[in-house]
Amino acid sequence: xxxxxxxxxxxxxxxxxxxxxxxxxxxxxxxxxxxxxxxxxxxxxxxxxxxxxxxxxxxxxxxxxxxxxxxxxxxxxxxxxxx
Numbered sequence: 521x522x523x524x525x526x527x528x529x530x531x532x533x534x535x536x537x538x539x540x541x542x543x544x545x546x547x548x549x550x551x552x553x554x555x556x557x558x559x560x561x562x563x564x565x566x567x568x569x570x571x572x573x574x575x576x577x578x579x580x581x582x583x584x585x586x587x588x589x590x591x592x593x594x595x596x597x598x599x600x601x602x603x
Contacts, residue, residue, distance in 0.1 A: 525562030529555050550589050557586035 536551040564578035591597075 522562050522565035525558050525565060529558040529562055532558065550592070553585050553589045557582045557589070560585065 532551050532555045536545065536548055536555065539545050539548040539551070560578050560582035564575045564582065567575050567578075
């Protein structure tokens with residue numbers, strides 16, 4: 521599961537790098553939050569079971585970051601979508 525989540529994070533990073541290279545990075549700021557959320561979740565999944573506190577903190581951070589992407593349109597935050 522960790523490899524899938526870290527792979528998704530890398531895919532989102534490639535998408536953002538492509539958008540930045542063609543000059544449309546302002547429209548894809550939400551990808552930065554997707555990168556951070558999936559990377560935190562992937563790191564949490566890759567840690568051993570002996571570090572439960574760290575895993576919990578990383579998962580909580582990932583959920584908060586990804587909830588920001590979901591809540592942004594509902595709260596009218598135009599930063600995420602280049603407005």
